[in-house]
Amino acid sequence: MFEFCSDPKSLEGLRWFACYFTTGKHLLFYQSFLVVIALMLVTVPCALAMGFAGALAARSHVAPLRWIGKGYSALARGVPDIAFFLFVPLALDQGLEWLRHKTKCPDWDLPVRQGNDFVVCAQAKLPLSSAPQWQHELYGVSLAVIAFAFVFGAFAAFVLSGAMNAVPKAQLETGEAYGMTRRQITWRILIPQMWVYALPGLSNLWMILIKATPLLFILGVEDIVYWAREMGGTKTQAYDYPHGDWRLWYFLGLLVFYLSLTKVSEVFLARLSRRLSHGQATMAGEEMRRAA
Amino acid sequence: MKSIILSTVFAVAAGAALAASHSQTVRLGTEGAYPPFNFIDDNGQVSGFEREVGDELCARAELTCEWVTNDWDSIIPNLVSGNYDVIIAGMSITDERDQVIDFTQNYFPPASSAYVAMAPDVDLEGGVVAAQTATIQAGHVAETGATLVEFATPEETIAAVRNGEADAVFADKDYLKPFVEESNGELMFVGEDVQLGGGVGLGLRESDTELKEKLDAAITSMKEDGSLNELLKKWFGEDTATY
Numbered sequence: 001m002f003e004f005c006s007d008p009k010s011l012e013g014l015r016w017f018a019c020y021f022t023t024g025k026h027l028l029f030y031q032s033f034l035v036v037i038a039l040m041l042v043t044v045p046c047a048l049a050m051g052f053a054g055a056l057a058a059r060s061h062v063a064p065l066r067w068i069g070k071g072y073s074a075l076a077r078g079v080p081d082i083a084f085f086l087f088v089p090l091a092l093d094q095g096l097e098w099l100r101h102k103t104k105c106p107d108w109d110l111p112v113r114q115g116n117d118f119v120v121c122a123q124a125k126l127p128l129s130s131a132p133q134w135q136h137e138l139y140g141v142s143l144a145v146i147a148f149a150f151v152f153g154a155f156a157a158f159v160l161s162g163a164m165n166a167v168p169k170a171q172l173e174t175g176e177a178y179g180m181t182r183r184q185i186t187w188r189i190l191i192p193q194m195w196v197y198a199l200p201g202l203s204n205l206w207m208i209l210i211k212a213t214p215l216l217f218i219l220g221v222e223d224i225v226y227w228a229r230e231m232g233g234t235k236t237q238a239y240d241y242p243h244g245d246w247r248l249w250y251f252l253g254l255l256v257f258y259l260s261l262t263k264v265s266e267v268f269l270a271r272l273s274r275r276l277s278h279g280q281a282t283m284a285g286e287e288m289r290r291a292a
Numbered sequence: 293m294k295s296i297i298l299s300t301v302f303a304v305a306a307g308a309a310l311a312a313s314h315s316q317t318v319r320l321g322t323e324g325a326y327p328p329f330n331f332i333d334d335n336g337q338v339s340g341f342e343r344e345v346g347d348e349l350c351a352r353a354e355l356t357c358e359w360v361t362n363d364w365d366s367i368i369p370n371l372v373s374g375n376y377d378v379i380i381a382g383m384s385i386t387d388e389r390d391q392v393i394d395f396t397q398n399y400f401p402p403a404s405s406a407y408v409a410m411a412p413d414v415d416l417e418g419g420v421v422a423a424q425t426a427t428i429q430a431g432h433v434a435e436t437g438a439t440l441v442e443f444a445t446p447e448e449t450i451a452a453v454r455n456g457e458a459d460a461v462f463a464d465k466d467y468l469k470p471f472v473e474e475s476n477g478e479l480m481f482v483g484e485d486v487q488l489g490g491g492v493g494l495g496l497r498e499s500d501t502e503l504k505e506k507l508d509a510a511i512t513s514m515k516e517d518g519s520l521n522e523l524l525k526k527w528f529g530e531d532t533a534t535y
Contacts, residue, residue, distance in 0.1 A: 008334070023334040023335065023336075024334060024335035024336040024337075025332060025333070025334050025335065025336040027336070028336045090373070093373075094373065097374070114498070114499045115498055115499075116372045116392050116393075116498070117372045117374075117497045117498060117499045118372060118373045118374050119374065119497070119499050120374070125374065128317075129316075129317045129318070129319055129358075129377070130317040130356070132358075133358060133359075133360070136360070220362060220363065220366070220370070222361070229445070230324075230325065230332060233325075233445065233447035233448070233451070234447055234450065234451065234471065236327060236470040236471060236474055237470060237474060238327040238328050238331060238340070238470060239327070239331070239333065239334060240333070240334040241334055242474070245451050245454065247451070
């Protein structure tokens with residue numbers, strides 16, 4: 001990055017650090033912070049959508065839909081996250097490859113499972129072996145987003161159906177008395193009012209999601225935990241910037257990162273909660289009305 | 293967005309073109325945490341002895357190669373499920389592994405494993421010995437009667453000795469050597485060296501016989517013209533075992 005970095009072994013003091021913190025490897029480390037934040041921002045709408053669908057399904061008057069909704073949230077809530085994170089991406093990857101294999105290579109006569117090996121034809125690989133590395137990484141991250149959305153969607157479904165039940169019955173009955181259909185009651189009365197009840201539960205979920213992002217590491221995505229461990233480890237002369245065991249400092253950096261992320265979220269969520277409470281028939285809303 | 297679509301289209305077209313010319317893209321999986329065999333250098337690229345050997349083998353076998361890193365722990369499962377095609381990660385050829393995957397001939401001669409500790413008088417048979425998970429060294433320590441503590445990366449095994457969690461670490465001598473030399477006398481080799489494994493080979497899926505033949509031929513040619521010996525000397529010193 002800097003001109004004086006061309007001969008790292010001769011550097012000392014501040015210059016050494018200036019060069020050390022701007023190596024290509026460190027840039028990848030900094031980039032991985034953005035990946036983690038991006039992952040959360042993408043996961044949240046997906047998980048909310050899954051949760052919303054799950055909650056509506058669980059309330060449905062159609063029995064099979066109700067079973068799916070309830071089963072989904074019971075399943076994902078009852079199985080350890082980590083088991084899901086190991087299972088969902090693997091199952092999805094092999095499932096998709098198998099489907100592509102069936103459609104793209106109908107003449108293939110060898111079995112897909114040969115002993116330990118999972119073999120599909122080259123055209124069915126996902127992504128193709130010839131695809132550049134960034135596509136493979138994007139694919140890995142997408143699988144991770146799906147796994148996160150699946151697990152957190154189940155929790156969100158539970159929170160949202162709780163919030164739907166918390167909306168005062170009298171409000172819904174009033175709607176009915178005015179001759180609104182079930183659908184109109186759901187979309188015009190129930191859903192606009194449930195958010196304020198859902199927010200504490202959802203903000204809790206957001207916090208848990210932030211703290212669950214290191215699970216990416218288990219999925220083989222090179223996230224901040226991977227890089228912190230890799231760069232903190234003792235580096236011998238084989239590297240340009242040899243140093244001792246600095247894992248403590250790198251992990252301390254992660255600690256600060258996660259703490260500031262949760263702190264910022266807390267402030268933001270508290271504001272959101274005030275806004276949503278405005279004009280609501282809840283205790284917080286009532287207090288705001290009196291204060292005004 | 294447009295550039296993503298364009299590059300995807302380009303990649304698909306390039307993939308089709310490559311498939312048509314029978315040139316194959318082979319993904320090489322490595323650990324990237326095992327210097328001097330393989331490590332991520334300061335530019336974030338895979339580097340080391342195996343990087344140079346792998347690139348040369350691919351050139352000789354006329355393959356297009358792509359480097360991928362993967363945790364040691366799951367390096368075999370991810371090979372058999374098809375995430376990459378070859379393991380090139382300082383993996384010793386053993387009978388247990390050979391039941392699950394196939395190996396080419398070795399490109400690194402059978403080498404010694406050694407113990408490293410902070411004091412010369414540690415108890416290697418009854419003490420606590422650190423080793424990396426799922427390595428031949430971990431298997432060996434379990435047989436000696438010492439208490440085995442396993443770590444996911446090789447670097448953590450040495451850190452465990454430094455901070456007193458383990459009395460000694462047992463690993464490939466070639467991996468340990470730089471750490472001992474650069475520790476200013478803090479770390480030292482103790483006990484006898486142990487010969488383990490049948491050298492380091494490339495790991496492949498058992499169903500990938502064609503690729504195995506190509507790479508085997510490439511290794512043979514590198515052994516014959518002495519280029520493999522040159523790389524061995526470059527990365528492991530003049531007095532390392534050669535072919």
